[in-house]
Amino acid sequence: MKSLEQRCVEHGLSMGRKRRLIIRVLSEAEGHLSAADLHRRVVALDRSISLATVYRTLTIFEEIGVLKRLDFGDRTMRYEEADKTPHDHLLDMTDGGVVEFQAPEVAALLAEVADRLGYRLKGYRLDLYATPVADR
Amino acid sequence: MKSLEQRCVEHGLSMGRKRRLIIRVLSEAEGHLSAADLHRRVVALDRSISLATVYRTLTIFEEIGVLKRLDFGDRTMRYEEADKTPHDHLLDMTDGGVVEFQAPEVAALLAEVADRLGYRLKGYRLDLYATPVADR
DNA sequence: ATAATTGCAAATGTTTTGCATATCG
């Protein structure tokens, strides 16, 4: 699988030391990072990297399709790798945790719904809010 | 159906002139209003009503369950009446329009998906992004 | 050398808040 860096080069981005560092942190990170999250981690390795750079990098990476921007309804955007298999999010209301899941049937149904309305589905955004079932 | 004002009284809110005015504008409005939208309309009737009051009113109304807060991913929150029949939103990518639709099958499927993950579905948020089909 | 990237501080845009004043019950 192509590395983030390779994909940057393909898009004609120059690869400075700081950008490399951000890429490294991104590659090692799990889950859904906000700009502040990422900045915190990156600053731990090089305290000269500014928040503005982190924002600019995230924006660029979203534009070249390396990251996907997530919006969970609080007012901070989060990012995740774009090339993961498509999935949606279930938000655990008891602890704020995020469970990822795949549901091809859902996508199929949504496409059909859009079709009924006279539209072609280009994408969707689905977040489930749920509480864990006790017995298990 | 209970009026907004009735529901406010039930929650022990006092009903000043300005709040009544905001309620009136809200009742007559259609669709998904932002705080700025609402303020614009309200100010047309009484230019002494501040944006802060509009925000405070929206927050209160959401807390007492009269309004539902919507987040379409741009960074301004919108509100709609909470007691409308449940529905989701399809966003027309060509003109930014919002089409509301009902899809009980979707809700049913989502509940089942949550169940498979060991959760009980409490709510969800679904936005479809789509383009109109030309021929029709 | 030329173009891309960055830090900093200032600017944005939305929403919230402290406090004194006005209004409600």
Added chain:
DNA sequence: CGATATGCAAAACATTTGCAATTAT
């Protein structure tokens, strides 16, 4: 009167941007 609600200006935030300085190619 005591409790709420409001206006105003300032504060909070997340995010973006202008510009001069640094780094990449």
